[in-house]
Amino acid sequence: MGGVAALSILPADMIQSSPMEATEYSVTTPQEPLPAHGQTGLPLLVEGCQQLGIPLTATAVAAFERYYQELVTWNQRLNLTTIVAYDEVQTKHFLDSLVSLPLLAEELGAPLPLPTLRLLDVGAGAGFPGIPLKLVTPALQLTLMDGTQKKIAFLEHLIRTLELSATKPVHGRAEELGRTTAHRAQYDVVTARAVAPLATLVEYVLPLVRLGGLAVLYKGPSAPEEFMEARRAIKVMGGETVRLAPVTVPFLAERRFILLVKKIAATPAQYPRGQGLARKRPLV
Numbered sequence: 001m002g003g004v005a006a007l008s009i010l011p012a013d014m015i016q017s018s019p020m021e022a023t024e025y026s027v028t029t030p031q032e033p034l035p036a037h038g039q040t041g042l043p044l045l046v047e048g049c050q051q052l053g054i055p056l057t058a059t060a061v062a063a064f065e066r067y068y069q070e071l072v073t074w075n076q077r078l079n080l081t082t083i084v085a086y087d088e089v090q091t092k093h094f095l096d097s098l099v100s101l102p103l104l105a106e107e108l109g110a111p112l113p114l115p116t117l118r119l120l121d122v123g124a125g126a127g128f129p130g131i132p133l134k135l136v137t138p139a140l141q142l143t144l145m146d147g148t149q150k151k152i153a154f155l156e157h158l159i160r161t162l163e164l165s166a167t168k169p170v171h172g173r174a175e176e177l178g179r180t181t182a183h184r185a186q187y188d189v190v191t192a193r194a195v196a197p198l199a200t201l202v203e204y205v206l207p208l209v210r211l212g213g214l215a216v217l218y219k220g221p222s223a224p225e226e227f228m229e230a231r232r233a234i235k236v237m238g239g240e241t242v243r244l245a246p247v248t249v250p251f252l253a254e255r256r257f258i259l260l261v262k263k264i265a266a267t268p269a270q271y272p273r274g275q276g277l278a279r280k281r282p283l284v
Protein backbone atom coordinates (compact mmCIF):
# COMPACT_ATOMS: atom_id res chain seq x y z
CA MET A 1 0.00 0.00 0.00
CA GLY A 2 1.62 3.25 -1.01
CA GLY A 3 1.20 6.74 0.31
CA VAL A 4 0.49 7.88 -3.23
CA ALA A 5 -2.70 5.84 -3.37
CA ALA A 6 -3.82 7.33 -0.07
CA LEU A 7 -3.00 10.89 -1.12
CA SER A 8 -4.82 10.65 -4.43
CA ILE A 9 -8.09 10.00 -2.64
CA LEU A 10 -7.92 12.57 0.13
CA PRO A 11 -11.36 14.17 0.41
CA ALA A 12 -11.67 17.84 -0.43
CA ASP A 13 -12.48 18.82 3.16
CA MET A 14 -8.97 17.81 4.27
CA ILE A 15 -7.41 20.65 2.22
CA GLN A 16 -6.42 23.30 4.77
CA SER A 17 -7.69 26.84 4.39
CA SER A 18 -5.39 29.83 4.94
CA PRO A 19 -4.77 30.92 8.59
CA MET A 20 -6.79 34.10 8.02
CA GLU A 21 -9.81 32.22 6.76
CA ALA A 22 -9.54 29.73 9.60
CA THR A 23 -9.47 32.49 12.23
CA GLU A 24 -12.42 34.31 10.75
CA TYR A 25 -14.39 31.13 10.33
CA SER A 26 -13.78 29.99 13.89
CA VAL A 27 -15.53 33.06 15.26
CA THR A 28 -18.91 31.73 14.19
CA THR A 29 -18.28 27.99 13.73
CA PRO A 30 -15.74 26.46 16.12
CA GLN A 31 -13.80 23.67 14.44
CA GLU A 32 -13.22 20.28 16.07
CA PRO A 33 -9.50 19.94 16.82
CA LEU A 34 -7.78 17.41 14.59
CA PRO A 35 -6.95 14.15 16.39
CA ALA A 36 -3.30 13.67 17.39
CA HIS A 37 -2.55 11.56 14.31
CA GLY A 38 -3.61 14.56 12.21
CA GLN A 39 -5.71 12.62 9.69
CA THR A 40 -9.44 12.33 9.23
CA GLY A 41 -11.95 11.10 6.70
CA LEU A 42 -10.79 7.44 6.48
CA PRO A 43 -9.96 7.77 2.77
CA LEU A 44 -8.76 4.16 2.40
CA LEU A 45 -11.90 2.78 4.02
CA VAL A 46 -14.13 4.96 1.82
CA GLU A 47 -12.32 4.01 -1.40
CA GLY A 48 -12.03 0.35 -0.34
CA CYS A 49 -15.76 0.06 0.32
CA GLN A 50 -16.44 1.50 -3.12
CA GLN A 51 -14.16 -1.14 -4.63
CA LEU A 52 -15.94 -3.89 -2.68
CA GLY A 53 -19.39 -2.57 -3.57
CA ILE A 54 -20.27 -1.97 0.08
CA PRO A 55 -22.54 1.04 0.75
CA LEU A 56 -21.04 3.29 3.43
CA THR A 57 -23.13 6.09 4.96
CA ALA A 58 -21.72 9.30 6.48
CA THR A 59 -22.99 8.06 9.85
CA ALA A 60 -20.97 4.86 9.45
CA VAL A 61 -17.81 6.79 8.49
CA ALA A 62 -18.16 8.92 11.62
CA ALA A 63 -18.61 5.78 13.73
CA PHE A 64 -15.53 4.14 12.19
CA GLU A 65 -13.56 7.32 12.97
CA ARG A 66 -14.64 7.17 16.61
CA TYR A 67 -13.87 3.45 16.68
CA TYR A 68 -10.32 4.23 15.55
CA GLN A 69 -9.88 6.81 18.29
CA GLU A 70 -11.20 4.50 21.02
CA LEU A 71 -9.07 1.58 19.79
CA VAL A 72 -5.88 3.64 19.88
CA THR A 73 -6.70 5.20 23.26
CA TRP A 74 -7.58 1.92 25.00
CA ASN A 75 -4.67 0.17 23.33
CA GLN A 76 -2.25 2.30 25.36
CA ARG A 77 -3.22 0.37 28.49
CA LEU A 78 -4.88 -2.85 27.28
CA ASN A 79 -2.68 -4.06 24.41
CA LEU A 80 -5.63 -4.91 22.16
CA THR A 81 -3.81 -4.88 18.82
CA THR A 82 -0.39 -4.27 17.30
CA ILE A 83 -2.00 -2.45 14.36
CA VAL A 84 -2.60 1.19 15.29
CA ALA A 85 -1.43 3.34 12.34
CA TYR A 86 -4.31 5.22 10.71
CA ASP A 87 -3.76 3.67 7.25
CA GLU A 88 -3.21 0.15 8.60
CA VAL A 89 -6.29 0.08 10.80
CA GLN A 90 -8.38 1.06 7.76
CA THR A 91 -6.95 -1.76 5.66
CA LYS A 92 -5.91 -4.58 8.02
CA HIS A 93 -8.80 -4.22 10.45
CA PHE A 94 -11.74 -2.36 8.87
CA LEU A 95 -11.55 -3.46 5.21
CA ASP A 96 -10.27 -6.92 6.10
CA SER A 97 -13.33 -7.35 8.34
CA LEU A 98 -15.70 -6.20 5.58
CA VAL A 99 -14.24 -8.28 2.76
CA SER A 100 -16.58 -11.22 3.46
CA LEU A 101 -19.77 -9.17 3.03
CA PRO A 102 -20.18 -9.44 -0.76
CA LEU A 103 -19.70 -13.22 -0.51
CA LEU A 104 -22.18 -13.49 2.32
CA ALA A 105 -24.74 -11.39 0.43
CA GLU A 106 -24.30 -13.56 -2.64
CA GLU A 107 -24.74 -16.75 -0.64
CA LEU A 108 -27.84 -15.41 1.12
CA GLY A 109 -29.24 -14.02 -2.13
CA ALA A 110 -29.76 -10.66 -0.39
CA PRO A 111 -28.60 -7.19 -1.48
CA LEU A 112 -26.37 -4.99 0.73
CA PRO A 113 -26.98 -3.74 3.33
CA LEU A 114 -28.10 -7.14 4.61
CA PRO A 115 -31.43 -7.58 6.39
CA THR A 116 -31.79 -8.59 10.06
CA LEU A 117 -29.63 -11.60 10.93
CA ARG A 118 -28.43 -13.00 14.24
CA LEU A 119 -24.67 -12.79 13.84
CA LEU A 120 -22.16 -14.05 16.41
CA ASP A 121 -18.47 -13.12 16.24
CA VAL A 122 -16.39 -15.73 18.10
CA GLY A 123 -13.11 -14.46 19.60
CA ALA A 124 -14.04 -10.89 18.64
CA GLY A 125 -11.08 -9.37 20.49
CA ALA A 126 -11.20 -5.62 19.83
CA GLY A 127 -14.33 -6.14 17.70
CA PHE A 128 -13.11 -7.62 14.42
CA PRO A 129 -14.85 -8.50 12.20
CA GLY A 130 -18.14 -8.07 14.10
CA ILE A 131 -18.21 -4.32 14.69
CA PRO A 132 -17.23 -3.23 11.16
CA LEU A 133 -19.92 -5.61 9.85
CA LYS A 134 -22.47 -4.01 12.19
CA LEU A 135 -21.49 -0.45 11.20
CA VAL A 136 -22.30 -1.12 7.54
CA THR A 137 -25.24 -3.44 8.34
CA PRO A 138 -27.25 -1.67 11.05
CA ALA A 139 -30.00 -4.33 11.04
CA LEU A 140 -27.64 -7.02 12.37
CA GLN A 141 -28.36 -8.46 15.81
CA LEU A 142 -24.77 -8.80 16.89
CA THR A 143 -23.23 -10.88 19.68
CA LEU A 144 -19.51 -10.46 20.36
CA MET A 145 -18.00 -13.43 22.24
CA ASP A 146 -14.56 -13.50 23.80
CA GLY A 147 -12.83 -15.53 26.49
CA THR A 148 -10.81 -12.56 27.80
CA GLN A 149 -12.48 -10.15 30.20
CA LYS A 150 -10.41 -7.10 29.20
CA LYS A 151 -11.60 -7.48 25.59
CA ILE A 152 -15.19 -7.63 26.83
CA ALA A 153 -14.64 -4.43 28.86
CA PHE A 154 -13.45 -2.65 25.71
CA LEU A 155 -16.36 -4.01 23.67
CA GLU A 156 -18.87 -2.85 26.31
CA HIS A 157 -17.34 0.62 26.19
CA LEU A 158 -17.43 0.63 22.39
CA ILE A 159 -21.07 -0.45 22.21
CA ARG A 160 -22.01 2.42 24.55
CA THR A 161 -19.80 4.99 22.82
CA LEU A 162 -20.90 4.13 19.28
CA GLU A 163 -24.50 3.70 20.50
CA LEU A 164 -24.80 0.36 18.74
CA SER A 165 -28.31 -1.06 18.81
CA ALA A 166 -28.99 -4.81 19.22
CA THR A 167 -25.35 -5.53 20.08
CA LYS A 168 -24.14 -7.40 23.15
CA PRO A 169 -20.84 -8.75 24.45
CA VAL A 170 -20.64 -12.24 25.95
CA HIS A 171 -17.71 -13.32 28.10
CA GLY A 172 -16.78 -16.99 27.76
CA ARG A 173 -15.12 -19.63 25.68
CA ALA A 174 -16.90 -20.78 22.53
CA GLU A 175 -16.40 -24.47 23.33
CA GLU A 176 -18.17 -23.99 26.67
CA LEU A 177 -20.94 -21.63 25.53
CA GLY A 178 -21.53 -23.93 22.54
CA ARG A 179 -22.92 -26.49 24.98
CA THR A 180 -25.48 -24.10 26.50
CA THR A 181 -29.05 -23.73 25.25
CA ALA A 182 -28.58 -19.94 25.23
CA HIS A 183 -26.02 -20.15 22.43
CA ARG A 184 -26.01 -23.61 20.81
CA ALA A 185 -27.50 -23.50 17.27
CA GLN A 186 -28.82 -19.98 17.92
CA TYR A 187 -27.11 -17.94 15.18
CA ASP A 188 -27.80 -17.41 11.48
CA VAL A 189 -24.17 -16.50 10.85
CA VAL A 190 -21.05 -17.08 12.98
CA THR A 191 -17.80 -15.32 12.07
CA ALA A 192 -14.26 -15.80 13.38
CA ARG A 193 -10.96 -14.17 12.44
CA ALA A 194 -7.53 -15.05 13.83
CA VAL A 195 -8.88 -17.29 16.58
CA ALA A 196 -7.52 -20.85 16.00
CA PRO A 197 -6.33 -23.29 13.33
CA LEU A 198 -9.25 -24.33 11.13
CA ALA A 199 -9.69 -27.91 12.41
CA THR A 200 -10.03 -26.51 15.95
CA LEU A 201 -12.02 -23.47 14.88
CA VAL A 202 -14.83 -25.42 13.22
CA GLU A 203 -15.39 -27.32 16.48
CA TYR A 204 -15.72 -23.98 18.28
CA VAL A 205 -17.94 -22.34 15.67
CA LEU A 206 -20.24 -24.86 13.97
CA PRO A 207 -22.14 -25.95 17.13
CA LEU A 208 -23.24 -22.31 17.47
CA VAL A 209 -24.67 -22.06 13.92
CA ARG A 210 -28.36 -22.85 13.46
CA LEU A 211 -29.37 -25.53 10.97
CA GLY A 212 -29.22 -23.92 7.52
CA GLY A 213 -27.00 -21.09 8.81
CA LEU A 214 -23.45 -20.21 7.83
CA ALA A 215 -19.98 -20.04 9.35
CA VAL A 216 -17.82 -17.31 7.78
CA LEU A 217 -14.17 -17.98 8.63
CA TYR A 218 -11.37 -15.54 7.82
CA LYS A 219 -8.02 -17.10 6.99
CA GLY A 220 -4.60 -16.08 5.68
CA PRO A 221 -2.29 -17.75 3.14
CA SER A 222 -2.29 -21.11 4.97
CA ALA A 223 -6.03 -21.55 4.31
CA PRO A 224 -5.77 -24.25 1.58
CA GLU A 225 -3.59 -26.51 3.77
CA GLU A 226 -5.65 -25.83 6.89
CA PHE A 227 -8.79 -26.63 4.93
CA MET A 228 -7.47 -30.05 3.86
CA GLU A 229 -6.83 -30.84 7.53
CA ALA A 230 -10.23 -29.54 8.67
CA ARG A 231 -12.46 -31.42 6.21
CA ARG A 232 -13.23 -34.24 8.63
CA ALA A 233 -14.01 -31.87 11.51
CA ILE A 234 -16.36 -29.83 9.27
CA LYS A 235 -18.30 -32.98 8.37
CA VAL A 236 -18.42 -34.32 11.94
CA MET A 237 -19.77 -30.96 13.20
CA GLY A 238 -22.63 -31.08 10.66
CA GLY A 239 -21.07 -28.69 8.16
CA GLU A 240 -20.80 -28.69 4.38
CA THR A 241 -18.25 -26.49 2.65
CA VAL A 242 -19.87 -23.95 0.36
CA ARG A 243 -16.65 -22.35 -0.87
CA LEU A 244 -13.10 -21.46 0.03
CA ALA A 245 -12.78 -18.13 -1.73
CA PRO A 246 -9.56 -16.20 -2.29
CA VAL A 247 -10.33 -12.54 -1.59
CA THR A 248 -8.54 -9.28 -2.25
CA VAL A 249 -8.59 -6.69 0.49
CA PRO A 250 -8.22 -3.24 -1.14
CA PHE A 251 -4.70 -1.80 -0.69
CA LEU A 252 -3.33 -5.09 0.70
CA ALA A 253 -1.08 -7.46 -1.20
CA GLU A 254 -1.29 -10.40 1.24
CA ARG A 255 -3.36 -13.42 0.29
CA ARG A 256 -6.61 -13.83 2.24
CA PHE A 257 -9.36 -16.44 2.10
CA ILE A 258 -12.92 -16.66 3.30
CA LEU A 259 -14.25 -20.13 4.07
CA LEU A 260 -18.04 -20.41 3.97
CA VAL A 261 -19.50 -23.49 5.65
CA LYS A 262 -23.21 -24.28 5.76
CA LYS A 263 -24.73 -26.18 8.69
CA ILE A 264 -26.62 -29.06 7.11
CA ALA A 265 -26.99 -31.36 10.15
CA ALA A 266 -27.20 -30.89 13.91
CA THR A 267 -23.83 -31.11 15.67
CA PRO A 268 -23.66 -34.39 17.66
CA ALA A 269 -24.20 -33.87 21.39
CA GLN A 270 -20.62 -34.74 22.40
CA TYR A 271 -19.27 -31.67 20.56
CA PRO A 272 -17.70 -29.25 21.19
CA ARG A 273 -15.40 -31.21 23.48
CA GLY A 274 -14.26 -29.58 26.73
CA GLN A 275 -10.89 -29.56 28.53
CA GLY A 276 -9.11 -28.02 25.57
CA LEU A 277 -9.54 -31.15 23.41
CA ALA A 278 -10.64 -29.22 20.31
CA ARG A 279 -7.29 -27.44 20.51
CA LYS A 280 -5.07 -30.28 21.75
CA ARG A 281 -6.59 -33.08 19.67
CA PRO A 282 -8.38 -31.57 16.64
CA LEU A 283 -10.45 -33.98 14.53
CA VAL A 284 -8.04 -34.17 11.60
Ligand code: SAM
Pocket residue numbers: 122123124125126127128129145146147148151172173174175192193194195196204
Ligand atom coordinates in the same frame (compact mmCIF):
# COMPACT_ATOMS: atom_id res chain seq x y z
N1 SAM B 1 -10.98 -11.60 16.01
C1 SAM B 1 -10.14 -10.53 16.48
C2 SAM B 1 -9.30 -9.98 15.34
O1 SAM B 1 -9.33 -10.57 14.26
O2 SAM B 1 -8.65 -8.95 15.51
C3 SAM B 1 -9.26 -10.99 17.64
C4 SAM B 1 -8.19 -11.97 17.30
S1 SAM B 1 -7.22 -12.39 18.70
C5 SAM B 1 -5.76 -12.97 17.94
C6 SAM B 1 -8.01 -13.88 19.27
C7 SAM B 1 -9.13 -13.62 20.23
O3 SAM B 1 -9.89 -14.79 20.36
C8 SAM B 1 -8.66 -13.22 21.61
O4 SAM B 1 -9.34 -12.06 22.03
C9 SAM B 1 -9.01 -14.42 22.49
O5 SAM B 1 -9.36 -14.05 23.80
C10 SAM B 1 -10.19 -15.01 21.71
N2 SAM B 1 -10.36 -16.46 21.84
C11 SAM B 1 -9.46 -17.43 21.57
N3 SAM B 1 -9.99 -18.65 21.74
C12 SAM B 1 -11.28 -18.45 22.14
C13 SAM B 1 -12.35 -19.33 22.51
N4 SAM B 1 -12.19 -20.64 22.46
N5 SAM B 1 -13.53 -18.78 22.86
C14 SAM B 1 -13.69 -17.43 22.91
N6 SAM B 1 -12.71 -16.56 22.59
C15 SAM B 1 -11.51 -17.06 22.23
